[in-house]
Amino acid sequence: MVLSRPRVLCALMAGVVTLAVGLVSLPSAEADPAGGADGPTATARARVAADVLMSSYEPVKAWFPSSWWNSAVALQTIGDYMQRTGDRRYLQQLDNTFEKDKGVFPAGYLSGDPLLGNFTSRAIDDSEWWALTWIQAYDLTKQRKYLDMAVTIAEYVEDYWDDTCGGGVWWDAERTYKNAVTNGLWIRLTAELHNRIPGDRHWLGRAQQGWNWFTGSGMINSGGLVNDGLNTGTCQSNNDTVWTYNQGLAIGAGLELWRATRNPELLTTVRRLADSATGAGGLVSNGVLTESCDVPGKVCDDNQKQFKGIFMRYWMDLADTTRDPRYAAFLAKQAANVWDSDRDAAGRLGQRWSGATSSDNPNVFDWRTQASALSALIAAVPALPPVQSLSAAMTPAQPVVMPASGSATHVALVAGLQARAPAGQVIKTEVRATGPTGWTVTPSRATVTLRPTGNAVPARANVELDVAIPAGTPDGRYPVTVTATSGPLLSFSTQAEILVAHTADFDTGTAAESPWLWDAGGSQSNGIQNRFADGHAYFVYRFPFPSDTTSASATLTLDNEYVVEVSGDGQQWTTVARETEHVHDGQNKATQTFDLTPHLGPNKAAYIRISDSFPDEGWGGRVYHVTATYTG
Known part of the structure; x- marks a missing residue:
């Protein structure tokens, strides 16, 4: 096998431009009054994080490695990103997954369960996640095959609704458990189908039936928080963990059903669920959304790593629908914490949005945590995104130097710039690169002209940098910072963290x-x-x-x-x-x-x-x- 450099680098290397050296003025982007980033910066941050997530997409199996339902949620998150920002670069990957993974597969190939075809399996909630992903793809492309697949999956799930406990969809094909996630998904799915199929009455009826059963099941406790499920023998709430994704799905289910019916009682319930989540005894610690497994001494498993992102997906819907400034301020707070406290030098986003870490219980970074935290950054992008934005990312982001004695060591870096703007606009960008005292970064200043052709594919350019590390530099981590600025409104900074190590x-x-x-x-x-x-x-x-x-x-x-x-x-x-x-x-x-x-x-x-x-x-x-x- 021929080893290539990571795919992020390949993407950033596209479109190398000629540089013109000039003096640079670097004003900072203005902050949003609510405390979050301004629209261009929020868009740029989401773009950088989305690119990091998609570097983990595996095109042969057409998924994110070793996790089936998590892959569905990650792809839906990328769909949210594309829909929110207008960037359409990743439509091909969505279709690649649809075409390659819609067949029958044995246990262990893509899922621990055998896949039965059409993205269904014995795990009913897994099937529903895929249905929502394909509705998202339909919204983006208007290709009927995606909506038809969602209908096929919904028809499969429908067979697992019965009268046990008065109704509800079973979590698994063995019919062992009725729980919040499966039924929250069912309501959202059926309501989404109704809202996209002209003249539908069937799926609307299923959504209303599901909502009435869910809200009367006892899974929503007296504090307005959603417990995990029902005890099968008694059909009473098991008072199990309040997971953020269950709370978020309940909010999202009510919102989509409200769009179908305009029943004001639905919004009343949704607001209660939202206010309970962020109120005393809810799901927030020091203003930051916190999973019960986020706390020191506990570890989130691969499923739980993505729960908070699902919550944020539907909280974004809540803020858009109600236009309540309290909900928008919560979005801004989460996105700011993710970017400022939960991001490493490679642009990876971690499990704990507070950034809390320790030697014996470190914060965790992988593609699942990336997808989850990306949802917070997407939610901070205005519903009407800015027509211009500018971002930058460094490759490699964490280079290693094992220096020779007696002479300087050189490291090659690439600052990859991306800009979006209406076709015909020119984004003249001033770039400044700085390193630690005594280091030399060449060029330290440059001018780059980006010529967007529309918002579907951002314009790209690369600035190639040579970093000279003086002989005798002690072991440690050293930042090299690049700031790109265009006019008074667009400014974005990125860093590479160079590790100097003798072993x-x-x-x-x-x-x-x-x-x-x-x-x-x-x-x-x-x-x-x-x-x-x-x-x-x-x-x-x-x-x-x-x-x-x-x-x-x-x-x-x-x-x-x-x-x-x-x-x-x-x-x-x-x-x-x-x-x-x-x-x-x-x-x-x-x-x-x-x-x-x-x-x-x-x-x-x-x-x-x-x-x-x-x-x-x-x-x-x-x-x-x-x-x-x-x-x-």
Whole structure:
């Protein structure tokens, strides 16, 4: 396999422009009076975060790796982004998923359950998430195939409504549980279908029936919060955890049904649900939306990582529908916290929107948390988005330098600019790049002209930077900042965080791993000391040893069915270790050291790739800890 640089870089490298050097004036964008970002900045932030999310989209299987319903929600979030901003770059990925994944698949290929075709499975709520995704695609494209698929899924789900507990849709095909998520989805889905199918009465009746049953089921407790479900034997609320997505879905279901009926009682209930969520004893801590598993000492699983984003999706609908400034202010608060406190140097957005982290309970960053927090940024974009916006992103965002002694070390960075504006407008952008004291960034100032052709595809340009790091720079993390400005209203800053390190020593699944992880390759990380590659996934670490290196080695603690390969250029690979037995559950966990000296490239870099020796089994290579050292 030929290893390419991550897809974000490929996107940013498109459209390199000629630079003209000039002096720059850098006014800051004005803040929104409600405390959030102004419209152009909010749009730019959402664009940057959406691009980071889509860098994790896997085009062959046409999903986000290793999570079926989460992929539906992530794609719907991208649909929200496109609908909110006018950016249409990712329609192809939506259609790719529709065409490739609508068939029948065995358990373990895309879902732990067998997929029955038409995005249905024994998991009824999973099926409903996909139906909502395809309605979103229909709204964006008006292609009837997407709406028809949503109807097909709804007809499948409809068979799981019965009179047990007086009504409601079952959570699973085995009919073991009636809960809030499945029925909140059902109401929203059927109401959305009614609002898009001229002359419909059937789906409206199902939506009204579902709402009446849900609001009378007891799952909405006396405090106006939605408990998880019903005890099957008693049909009483189980008083289980109030998850943010259940609260958000109840709000969204009521809003869509209100659009179908204009019954004012629906908005009264919706407002009660919203005010309960943000009031005392609700789902907010110090003004920030907080899942019960967000608190120190607890860990959110892969499902729970996306719950808050679902809440924000429907809170955006609430703010748009009611135009209540309280609800808009809450949106602005969440988006500001995500951007200011919950974002790392690579533009990744974490699980805890407060940014809370610790060595033994670190904040978690992956594509699920990215999709969730992206919903907060999308919600902050005005319902009528600005006609102009300007954003910037750095690639690589977290480069590593292992410096040689006695001479400066150079790092190449690319500042990727994107601008949207009506066709014919010219966005003349002044760019300023700065580094730490004593460092040299070339060019430090430049002028770039972007020529948008409309809002569907932002105009792009790249500024290539050379960063000279002085000899003797101590180990540490150092920011290089780029600020792009066009006129008095458009300004956006971005950073690369350069890690200067003489050795590599990190646990996988942590922030310390990120700078060394050259290509995640569809791998997964489920917490500290746990990165693994199942099936045809892989992951690659890059060690840029200094030019005077004479020998180098890397030590990995790993287990399961691994393949370890090394390379000097990231393209030609040599296998240095392979597990030939069918080993599961870490029975062969060991620490192994690999001599990298024979494999060092012309620039002394070394790459290590871990993959799965038995790709059909699902027990691919797992790495816990990595160290790399050299002599020179």
